[in-house]
Amino acid sequence: MKIKVVKAKRSRIGTVDFDNLGFGDYFSDHMLSMEYAKGTWSPPVIMPYGKFPVYPSLCSLHYAQIIFEGMKAFRGAGGIVLFRPRKYLERLNRSAARLCIPQVDIDELLDWLVQLVKLDQKWVPKKEGTSLYIRPFIFGSGNFLGVRSSDTFRLLIITSPVGAFYKVGFNPVKLCTPGGYIRAAVGGLGAAKTPANYAASLLPAEEAKKKGFQQVLWLDAKENRYIEESGAMNVMFVIGDEIVTAPLGGTILPGVTRETVIELARSWGLKVSERPYTIDEVIAASKAGMLKEAFGTGTAAVISPIGEIAHNGASITLNGGKTGPLSQRLFDEITAIQYGKKPDRFGWVMKL
Numbered sequence: 001m002k003i004k005v006v007k008a009k010r011s012r013i014g015t016v017d018f019d020n021l022g023f024g025d026y027f028s029d030h031m032l033s034m035e036y037a038k039g040t041w042s043p044p045v046i047m048p049y050g051k052f053p054v055y056p057s058l059c060s061l062h063y064a065q066i067i068f069e070g071m072k073a074f075r076g077a078g079g080i081v082l083f084r085p086r087k088y089l090e091r092l093n094r095s096a097a098r099l100c101i102p103q104v105d106i107d108e109l110l111d112w113l114v115q116l117v118k119l120d121q122k123w124v125p126k127k128e129g130t131s132l133y134i135r136p137f138i139f140g141s142g143n144f145l146g147v148r149s150s151d152t153f154r155l156l157i158i159t160s161p162v163g164a165f166y167k168v169g170f171n172p173v174k175l176c177t178p179g180g181y182i183r184a185a186v187g188g189l190g191a192a193k194t195p196a197n198y199a200a201s202l203l204p205a206e207e208a209k210k211k212g213f214q215q216v217l218w219l220d221a222k223e224n225r226y227i228e229e230s231g232a233m234n235v236m237f238v239i240g241d242e243i244v245t246a247p248l249g250g251t252i253l254p255g256v257t258r259e260t261v262i263e264l265a266r267s268w269g270l271k272v273s274e275r276p277y278t279i280d281e282v283i284a285a286s287k288a289g290m291l292k293e294a295f296g297t298g299t300a301a302v303i304s305p306i307g308e309i310a311h312n313g314a315s316i317t318l319n320g321g322k323t324g325p326l327s328q329r330l331f332d333e334i335t336a337i338q339y340g341k342k343p344d345r346f347g348w349v350m351k352l
């Protein structure tokens with residue numbers, strides 16, 4: 001399929017403060033767009049980033065038939081690279097299946113995504129720790145009220161230069177369990193990257209913030225004991241010499257960073273267990289002096305050390321509230337591979 005490119009008349013790159021990028025505040029000159037109707041995706045168009053008109057009856061505004069992805073391009077020693085891009089697009093297709101959204105051809109879409117990033121390559125920031133965040137998303141584009149799947153869809157890819165998540169080293173986050181709210185139940189949307197999961201998380205997150213915590217630590221929906229994940233991160237705990245993380249049972253998002261960390265840690269000879277574990281086990285391990293450290297994993301921050309966890313009026317501090325050695329080692333290793341400073345022995349990096 002041939003790709004049509006409509007270039008922006010003038011670049012907006014001069015308006016970007018590359019020293020203070022933040023996260024998700026600036027958008028590159030171009031976006032990719034394609035539409036699905038009558039059973040097929042139309043050829044994509046790369047066009048200037050900008051507004052597009054929709055009707056108030058746009059079905060996905062009413063019934064949330066929407067999925068998205070989030071991956072990154074890095075400017076490293078050997079040029080611009082994407083990190084495990086196929087993993088993200090495979091997940092896009094799995095989310096699509098759960099939300100009755102048509103599958104995309106991953107090879108073709110990756111090809112076009114590369115063309116988009118190449119066209120806007122000036123937007124891939126240069127400073128250590130910065131990157132170009134890539135956000136593909138698909139939404140039902142039919143115009144109707146009524147709970148049923150749309151039969152037309154639109155896929156867009158927008159990109160955003162983003163800053164280093166940590167300006168000065170790591171800042172361990174404080175988490176609390178959400179006191180009765182749940183994120184996803186077995187059979188629900190938990191494993192799909194879909195805005196509905198985030199909508200459900202807004203109120204618990206607001207309440208956590210009011211109490212001085214950055215994020216919620218989700219427990220399972222049924223028994224309210226098993227640790228699941230946090231905000232937009234999977235979580236891992238180091239108990240004794242075991243790294244413990246929740247299994248992929250359909251209620252948590254199968255993170256690419258989660259998978260990366262598991263593969264890396266195992267390659268270092270560390271023991272990683274994907275098994276159910278409860279908040280009580282973590283608190284007991286803390287009391288017994290067995291809880292070494294904990295961290296979140298996600299594309300945005302890579303590794304996010306956890307300094308404190310509050311649950312039912314009790315509170316535990318991890319590694320003295322400081323970044324643990326494994327968190328640091330994982331962060332250093334993954335970012336070194338992403339920026340081409342260490343050999344890519346797993347084949348995770350794709351050169352543009």
Ligand SMILES: *Cc1c(COP(=O)(O)O)cnc(C)c1O
Binds near residue numbers: 231256
């Ligand atoms: C995106 C996301 C993650 C992290 O996944 P990565 O692929 O590592 O970025 C974790 N949890 C949720 C709910 C997410 O949406």
